[in-house]
Amino acid sequence: MVGGGQLARMTCPAAIALGVGFRILAGSAADSAAQVWARIQVGDYRSPDDLKAFAAECDVLTFDHEHVPGEHLLALEQTGIQVRPGPAALRFTQDKLAMRERLTSLGIACPRYAPVRDVSDVTEFTGGKWPVVLKAISGGYDGKGVWVCRSAAEAAEVFGHGLALLAEEYVGFQRELAVLAARSPHRQGAVYPVVQTVQADGICREVIAPAPGLAPGRAARAQALALRIAAELDVTGLLAVELFETADGLLVNELAMRPHNCGHWTIDGARTSQFEQHLRAVLDLPLGSPAPSAPVTVMANVLGGDGGDVYDRYIHVMAADPAVKIHMYGKEPRPGRKIGHVTVTGEDVDQLRDRARRAASYLRWGTEEGP
């Protein structure tokens, strides 16, 4: 796995259980996964030489992020290395314009979009109807590279970053959903229940599995959509499809081809965690059951807060709720940074959300109610 962040870290338990020879190319020995895993190589994912040296020790190469340049992956593939997902699929996570064009050509509903070169392109795109969303065509993640602009002046500011941009209509969605599918080189597919994601400031804060009150037909269509995209884009491994639910139906917001925050709940709430599923898929093993193991699972991210020691806070959180599952990533708790998550399973959505929020808040702020 190229990348030593929390996604690689959380893949380690799956690799332990399956007993597969999992290796990680980490940017530094202090990376989240490098702190815990024996088989680490420190190197730069942007360096063809580092990638080649790492790949020489592996049967299959996969990723905990989408930032490895496609040309390096093509070069590795040409030397016979199995790259999963392959560069042709990964391109649609690296180039949002290519993604929009491809999905549109497949007849899949997306927000209205257009590439924009300057403010006048944006103004023309909006037709005077603000706000509008500007997105960096490549390189964004976790709300970075996405701007909601309420005026031409705000759009002009974004152009100041010097990035290639895409304009998208601002969708007045009812809520955000996500579907996580897996696909193997043998073309087996498996799909998890549709979840609701709750974002704030572009960062996922909460995931509810399954999405409460989602019409069964719509849920089934969302699952079929994810499997179809995975097949059409020839994805191997996981595909996360982030969706807007609107009065008129579902629109695809983003794609990712790796374990994803919308699937962290599966560690404690599904028969097969997304991390095990990703390993099975990229190793071309039969996929695991995506069935939930509890009626409802709620995950809440733990963000960096006031700089207090989160481990000191374990005593309260664990005593207050002995069934809450804590997952920390070994990251410095910079304010607003994802440093862990908590999961609770049960039956009552509201109670579970309350429990997850209290635990996440306490780990962040030292109080269950936030600052």
Added chain:
Amino acid sequence: MVGGGQLARMTCPAAIALGVGFRILAGSAADSAAQVWARIQVGDYRSPDDLKAFAAECDVLTFDHEHVPGEHLLALEQTGIQVRPGPAALRFTQDKLAMRERLTSLGIACPRYAPVRDVSDVTEFTGGKWPVVLKAISGGYDGKGVWVCRSAAEAAEVFGHGLALLAEEYVGFQRELAVLAARSPHRQGAVYPVVQTVQADGICREVIAPAPGLAPGRAARAQALALRIAAELDVTGLLAVELFETADGLLVNELAMRPHNCGHWTIDGARTSQFEQHLRAVLDLPLGSPAPSAPVTVMANVLGGDGGDVYDRYIHVMAADPAVKIHMYGKEPRPGRKIGHVTVTGEDVDQLRDRARRAASYLRWGTEEGP
């Protein structure tokens, strides 16, 4: 954790999630846990210097086996190191005669026993009623150090090993049960549901959680017994109590103070795995919920079989049963050696036992029905 076997290996995922600075003293870099974990020190658990150097990097010392000499642990404690469980408690897992005497003094029912120095002691103990069980007072595990003798001649053979021995009555039990409790230095206790264990040739083959058809009163008494023993013996960490169920009630067979084979089911079948629970207990954190997460969980050990590659067998096992959880230990598959386990969760005990057996058999022999 002193010891780098599969118990240490399976503690790694819990350490990853809690983000605690888990370190392992392994006998070799090829040990089960050393294959996967970053923070390994290679050393000899029988060497005071190796133990001291390892403990210098730790706040709390715990164990994946009970073979560290008590005098070394006492010496470490005297230098201010937290040893959990402490040597005074561990003694009762290292000296079976001391364990029997202590439990008897507490009024806890055990098989009738006596230390024996020679065959005439054994003959006197049996009063002519064979078979009798001889046990090495220290050093045994997994059926090693336990002999069922059907005659004085067989007993004489056992004395040939030159070990200090204990004679115990041969108990005609109905079945074997086990209870796993945890206790923290703050004296919090938590206890898992009573399980049934199925042994063959002294090796655990199957664990059913909870024990099917166990009378609620007897289950409650078994749980209370485990908590009482943990308290009386001042255990910190896990305590596994292996029991014989007889027509007259429960007899204590063995004790262990570490994660135990009878608790592997908790990884997939309980809110808190025994490995997380052990870490919480020895770190003096509030204990996790021991509640099961499914009505029934069945675990079957995978033993080394015909030398075929178990990983080649994943394709069949995973395709045949996408919900079976596989846990391999990275061990050479020597015939009869525990090299992994599988777990299934659900409702119907017979179906689950069948599924677990088929998966374990296939991983061992390449056929679902055994050789």
